[in-house]
Amino acid sequence: MSGRRNESIPYFLGGISEKDQETGNHALVTSLMTRFDATRRRLSQSGNVHGEVATAISNFKRLKLCTNTRKRFGSVPGVDVGDIFFIWGEMGLVGLHSAPVGVELIGVEGSGENTPIAVSVVSSGENADKTDDPDSLIFTGFGGTTKFHDHQPSDQKLEGLNIPLEAALRKRSAVRVIRGMKVEKRTNGKIYVYDGIYIITSMWEEKGQNGFKVFKFKLVRQPHQKHAFGIWKSVQQWKNGLTTRPGLILEDLSNGAENLKVSVVNEVDEEKNGPALFTYVTSLKHAVINIQPLVDRCTCPQGSCASRSGNCACVQRNVGGLPCVENALVTRGPMVFECGGSCACSDKCKNKMIQTELNFSFEVFKTMHCGWGLRSWDPIRAGSFICEFAGDKIIEKGEEEDDYIFDTSMVYNSFKWNYEPELVGEDASNKVSEAIRVNLSLLISAKKSGNVARFMNHSCSPNVFWQPIAREQNGLWCIYIGFFAMKHIPPLTELTYDYGASPGVGKKICLCRSKTCCGLFG
Numbered sequence: 258m259s260g261r262r263n264e265s266i267p268y269f270l271g272g273i274s275e276k277d278q279e280t281g282n283h284a285l286v287t288s289l290m291t292r293f294d295a296t297r298r299r300l301s302q303s304g305n306v307h308g309e310v311a312t313a314i315s316n317f318k319r320l321k322l323c324t325n326t327r328k329r330f331g332s333v334p335g336v337d338v339g340d341i342f343f344i345w346g347e348m349g350l351v352g353l354h355s356a357p358v359g360v361e362l363i364g365v366e367g368s369g370e371n372t373p374i375a376v377s378v379v380s381s382g383e384n385a386d387k388t389d390d391p392d393s394l395i396f397t398g399f400g401g402t403t404k405f406h407d408h409q410p411s412d413q414k415l416e417g418l419n420i421p422l423e424a425a426l427r428k429r430s431a432v433r434v435i436r437g438m439k440v441e442k443r444t445n446g447k448i449y450v451y452d453g454i455y456i457i458t459s460m461w462e463e464k465g466q467n468g469f470k471v472f473k474f475k476l477v478r479q480p481h482q483k484h485a486f487g488i489w490k491s492v493q494q495w496k497n498g499l500t501t502r503p504g505l506i507l508e509d510l511s512n513g514a515e516n517l518k519v520s521v522v523n524e525v526d527e528e529k530n531g532p533a534l535f536t537y538v539t540s541l542k543h544a545v546i547n548i549q550p551l552v553d554r555c556t557c558p559q560g561s562c563a564s565r566s567g568n569c570a571c572v573q574r575n576v577g578g579l580p581c582v583e584n585a586l587v588t589r590g591p592m593v594f595e596c597g598g599s600c601a602c603s604d605k606c607k608n609k610m611i612q613t614e615l616n617f618s619f620e621v622f623k624t625m626h627c628g629w630g631l632r633s634w635d636p637i638r639a640g641s642f643i644c645e646f647a648g649d650k651i652i653e654k655g656e657e658e659d660d661y662i663f664d665t666s667m668v669y670n671s672f673k674w675n676y677e678p679e680l681v682g683e684d685a686s687n688k689v690s691e692a693i694r695v696n697l698s699l700l701i702s703a704k705k706s707g708n709v710a711r712f713m714n715h716s717c718s719p720n721v722f723w724q725p726i727a728r729e730q731n732g733l734w735c736i737y738i739g740f741f742a743m744k745h746i747p748p749l750t751e752l753t754y755d756y757g758a759s760p761g762v763g764k765k766i767c768l769c770r771s772k773t774c775c776g777l778f779g
């Protein structure tokens with residue numbers, strides 16, 4: 258591991274106090290997850306030779322950037338049932354599951370007993386575990402050939418990690434369950450879903466597939482917890498056409514304009530009409546903002562804009578290189594530059610991040626308090642492109658009430674999202690500005706025509722942010738607004754962004770119900 262360390266971190270002011278390392282809270286968990294993913298994305302963008310995940314984990318460990326290090330039974334401060342993790346190490350960072358194997362254990366101090374007890378398990382969702390039921394899990398023990406692939410098959414024994422599992426059964430103690438989910442699009446890994454507190458209720462032996470003895474542990478989900486894995490199972494069934502989405506009132510709001518259907522769902526009242534009529538369009542009309550002719554559009558051969566050694570004129574306008582890695586924005590900033598219409602590269606160019614089809618199956622759904630809202634059936638990784646704000650570019654707000662305006666001149670809450678240079682071994686002066694270009698003035702109305710973005714409601718604690726994106730079109734500069742995930746977003750979580758407030762104070766009463774709601778917006 259030491260070979261992977263980034264040794265060039267001279268000073269670092271972003272440390273975490275010993276108290277916060279031991280026990281966290283929501284703000285700390287969210288900020289750690291954001292900082293970690295920003296570090297990982299930057300290391301990936303700069304082609305870190307030791308692997309971006311290993312280096313990011315190593316740097317975070319070395320600087321003690323972690324929380325909830327005190328092992329505990331039951332829930333973990335700041336981590337919610339349903340939270341998702343794209344890398345095993347992220348669970349350790351926030352104290353949900355710190356062990357490198359599927360069982361984390363605790364030695365109970367002062368209990369007079371030396372037997373360790375299991376506090377959390379990660380089910381791979383594969384091997385011999387039975388994982389179909391959202392309220393219980395049959396977890397296979399360790400040893401033999403089942404999980405360690407020995408060459409010599411043998412019976413599992415009551416030793417090693419089977420002991421803390423058996424102790425948790427005896428004590429009827431709380432065990433956190435994390436379910437590993439294979440997701441079609443993520444060929445190189447799993448997503449881990451925190452599914453809440455379970456109790457081990459029984460244990461037995463049976464013959465495994467190879468004829469040798471294996472242990473089975475039955476874990477039962479405790480009542481009154483938010484649905485988590487259950488949601489994933491339901492979505493799978495809707496996607497596979499095995500069951501119909503309850504409350505579905507329209508199959509495809511886009512009427513075929515998008516590559517994926519946009520469902521309309523109402524589970525809160527009897528209204529069956531759906532949102533008021535508008536024309537579904539997939540992009541912004543009349544996006545021209547600056548008529549200066551371009552001199553240096555890209556002349557790259559197909560596929561080469563993304564290459565690190567390449568010198569694509571469009572990529573080079575961005576600080577740090579290709580702005581997007583693995584479909585995620587690396588840093589937000591005053592402006593991001595894409596390849597455009599006259600560039601020599603292909604439609605599939607990796608520097609055309611918002612000129613893509615929808616990556617997620619969205620549904621427009623009736624919310625309890627804010628009319629229609631937007632959410633995704635798929636999990637969304639931090640930084641992912643969600644959609645652009647489609648509509649009509651307008652010069653000024655009209656007399657008529659328009660609830661569907663996007664306005665760059667509003668006052669937006671600041672937030673920190675970009676990586677810290679020190680964490681990737683760069684000079685602190687490399688900090689990428691998070692300010693949107695000051696002179697950018699763009700007003701879009703999605704009242705008459707728009708896409709899924711027009712249904713995103715405002716929140717004072719949003720999970721989505723916007724980013725201006727420039728590209729050349731017919732020799733002119735055009736500016737678009739792209740929405741990106743601020744954090745990892747579990748399926749069926751409402752997607753919201755900060756609408757900003759008019760200079761001075763917002764005019765509308767905010768019903769976002771977040772703990773940090775400031776009461777007004779717009």
Ligand SMILES: C[S@@+](CC[C@H](N)C(=O)[O-])C[C@H]1O[C@@H](n2cnc3c(N)ncnc32)[C@H](O)[C@@H]1O
Nearest residue numbers: 627628629660661711712713714715767768769
């Ligand atoms: C762009 S639309 C969003 C979609 C809208 N909810 C609908 O039903 O079509 C903006 C409008 O949604 C409502 N809205 C959005 N966020 C809200 C919030 N946090 N609190 C109250 N109303 C909100 C307000 O009526 C606002 O003018």
